[in-house]
Amino acid sequence: MSNCDSADLLNISIAENDPILQKIPQVNGCKFLINGELRDWNGPTFDVTTPIPKRNGEKICLGKGPLMGEVEAQEALESAVKCWNNGRGIWAQTKVQDRIAIIERFVEKLKTKRQIIVELLMWEICKNQMDSEKEFDRTILYIKNTIDALKKLENNDSTFIVEEGIFAHIRRTPLGVALCLGPFNYPFNETYCLLIPAIIMGNSVVFKLPRTGYLCHMPTLEIFQECFPPGVINAVSGMGRTTVPPIMASGKVDVFAFIGTSKAADTLQKTHPKPHRLRVCLGLDAKNPAIVFSDADLDIAVSECISGALSFNGQRCTALKIIFVHESIKDQFVQKIAEKVDQLKIGLPWQSGVNITPVAEEEKPQYLTQIIQDAVSKGARIVNKNGGTTNQSLVIPAVLFPVNNTMRIWNEEQFGPIVPITTFSDYNSLYDYLTTSQFGQQASVFSNNSDSIAPLIDVLVHQVSRVNINSQCQRGPDRFPFTGRKDSAFGTLSVDDALRVFSIRSLVAAKANKTNQAIANTIISKQHSNFMRLDYLF
DSSP states (O other), rough: OOTTSOOGGGGGBBTTOOOGGGGSSOOOOOEEEEETTTEESOOEEEEEEEOOOBTTTTOEEEEEEEEOOOOHHHHHHHHHHHGGGGGTTTTSOOOOOHHHHHHHHHHHHHHHTTTHHHHHHHHOOOOHHHHHHHHHHHHHHHHHHHHHHHHHHHHHSSSSSEETEEEEEEEEOOOOOOEEEEOSTTTTTTHHHHHHHHHHHTTTEEEEEOOTOGGGHHHHHHHHHHHOOSSSEEEEEOOOOHHHHHHHEEETTEEEEEESOOOHHHHHTOOOGGGGGGGGEEOOOOOOEEEEEEEEEEHHHHHHHHHHHHHGGSSSSTTTEEEEEEEEGGHHHHHHHHHHHHTTTEETTTTTTTBBOOOOTTTTTHHHHHHHHHHHTTTTTOOOOTOHHHHHHEEOOOEEEEOOSHHHHHSOOOSSSSEEEEEEEEEHHHHHHHHHOEEEEEEEEOOOHHHHHHHHHHTTTTOOEEEESOOOOOOTTTTTTTOOEEETTOOSHHHHHHHHHHHEEEEEEESSSHHHHHHHHHHHTTTOOOOOOOOOOO
């Protein structure tokens, strides 16, 4: 382990005889789950490698995964369609309390896989140990909160509404077949943030496993098989461009939930033959700005900006991607942030106190180098020691100053350890950036003066979905709305909102006469309907 100003950057590689190689988690990735069957895969495969290289530059293979094709993708889809059976399938007709009980059983079994999933996250995407543990624990909490939210939703709907002589019983019902695609940077948490609300509402699901971050799902497939009826959950792996378009083109997907790039989302949506029938929820690109006023607490601003920009090497949609600092404090701010960045520790994910690890995507170092070179060629400076230095999969964070609108870094989402800084002197330059940006997820504002913050808030809330005061951008807590404007999102993912994404309000209504009231009372008292009921879920 070493600081970012060290000349010896070889500590992100592993010697050929290092005993740590014997501790690589042993997971059989050549399995897939379709129609309740956990099958062995005997077809073509892809190598699952770690971003951590051997000292001699060789890749370290963690395992293999099925390179599934259109045939297997269609089989997974047909399994989900059969399970749904136009709403008459076993899962759609399962009582809500029984679905909840199955998910609770699933969670208890999932907890026993914590250690191996954390280890796989560290090896496969190089997320440090603390953040890998946090990803698992947050997922468990998310599932528990989702269960509580559904109980509250169901209990609130355990009533009748009478309007204009008509009574109605209104509840949320599943939409049908959901296609869920999670990202590589939070392959466990964000996949489950799509998957769990989809299935708990009664939908059947096909979920595409990310190529990077694939193995962490292997310990859970057998739990899905054990806990859920056949066809509720079907897993597809391989090349997304091969497996996903045929599924969408079938027209049999009712809900498309995707976390990734807007370009990929646009392409996939266009393949659906009936887009007006497709419910969509998308978490997409972002270019979240931080705005630091002259009256900000610089220690807080610097600390939050570094954490916001460089946690998990900046590989987060919620990361701060550009910083606007007031002209009057630019020198002080830039110096402080450069010094603090140089103190960050680089190393391997399981080493204590490590902040910077190898980046997860193989081609990312080359891309980041191009972005940095473009900025430098147009007047920016790398103001921290060794900024932008690469060593195989490691990229030392680069603090760039001053950046301007002629540079690629101004508009492109770098999704990596680059901290671009520019200046502002009045609100108009901020407004120009905010209103012309194609992104609109979040922003952070640093100031101790309410008079500075208030005017900006009233503009920001019409350009981004969340404004953070004196703190970095972030997703949580998961009960808060997580969404975005413009090209950053479509739909809202939070514990409560996600339940609505994967369901629709349905109602049974009748004229409020004695005959109809007697029919309704009989159905409820004899518990003849899963939909019409007045029970309470504790």
